[in-house]
Amino acid sequence: MKIYLAPMEGITGNIFRSNQHKYFGGVDKYFTPFISPCEKGTLSKKVLRDILPKNNKGQNLVPQILTDSAEGFLTMCKSLEQYGYKEFDLNLGCPSGTVVSKGRGSGFLAYPDKLDIFLDKIYKSDYKISVKTRLGRETPEEFYRLMEIYNKYPIHELIIHPRTRKDMYKNTPNYEIYRYAVENSKIPLCFNGDIFNVEKYNELTEMFPAADTVMIGRGVLIDPALPLAVKGEGGLTKKSLRSFYNGIYEEYSEILYGSVPLMHKMKELLTYMVYAFEDSEKISKKIKKSKNIDEFDDRVNELFASYELK
Helix, strand or coil: CEEEECCCCCCCCHHHHHHHHHHCCCCCEEECCCECCCCCCCCCHHHHHHHCHHHCCCCCEECEECCCCHHHHHHHHHHHHCCCCCEEEEEECCCCHHHHCCCCHHHHHHCHHHHHHHHHHHCCCCCEEEEEECCCCCCCCHHHHHHHHHCCCCCCCEEECCCCCCCCCCCCCCHHHHHHHHHHCCCCEEEECCCCCHHHHHHHHHHCCCCCEEEECHHHHHCCCHHHHHCCCCCCCHHHHHHHHHHHHHHHHHHCCCHHHHHHHHHHHHHHHHHHECCCHHHHHHHHCCCCHHHHHHHHHHHHHHCCEC
16 A cells, blocks of 8 residues: 655645654655745746755655646756656646636636646646546536547546535545546556545555555544554654654744744644544644744643643
C-alpha cells in the first residue's frame, strides 16, 4: 500500500511535512500546496522555501500546480526542474470560490473541451504528470466525460476525490462513481477522501480490494501517525504528538514575525489536531478563544496534560 499526503493550503507546507517525516513517516509521496504560475515562471520566497530540497530532506515530494494555462503549467515545470523536480501534479480539485471563479481547480472541470486541449499540450512534454481531480463541478455524472478525456493521455496517476465541487467536503464520497473509474480507467488510480482512521481505510479496501494507493489529508492533520497505523507499523502516542507539535511550533517561531502570526498559524493546526483527543470540545473552544500567545500556550499544555488520545 502506498500512502500520499494530500496538500492543504496554509498547513502542509515544508515545516509540517518535515516534522511528519521526522517523527512519524509512513508517507510514500508528499505533495506541495498548489503553486500558481506567474508569466515568467519566477518563484516567490514562500514557494521557494517550500520546495527547496534542503527543506524537504528524505521526502519524495511532488510540486502541485494550479492553472488553466498550459503554457503557464509548463513554464512552472521548467522553473521547478532547476531544483531537481521531474514529477508534477495538476490541481483539478480545489473547491475554493476564488479559484473556481477563475475556471481553475475544480472550476476547470466545467469546461471539458478546454481541459482536453490543455492536457493535449502538457502531455506533449517529457514530464511525469499526475492529475488530482474531483468528479465534476456540479454533478457526479460529469465524470463520465472527464474519464473519457483522461484516458486519452499518459497520466502518471489519477488521484480521485469522489466528490463534486458543489459538495465541497460535505456528504460522503461517491463510491459508485469511483467504482466506475476503477472499472474503466486506463490510468493507475489513487483514492482520496475521508480516510480518518484505520477502520475507514479497511472499509475502503473491502469495497475495492485492488486499491493499492490512497491519499490522506485531514486524517493526517488529526493523527500524523495514521500512515504508519494503516501500514501496521506503529501508532500515535501523546509523547510523539507533543514532539511533533513542538517541532512545528519552534520552526514557525523562527520565520514568523511576532507572536500573533505564530498563534494564528498554530491555531489552524490545532483545529484538526484536537480531534485526536477524547472529549476535547470544551478545550478546543478555549484554544480558539485564546487572545495572546501565553494564554494559547497554557491551553495547549492543558490539552496534552489533561486529555487522553482516542
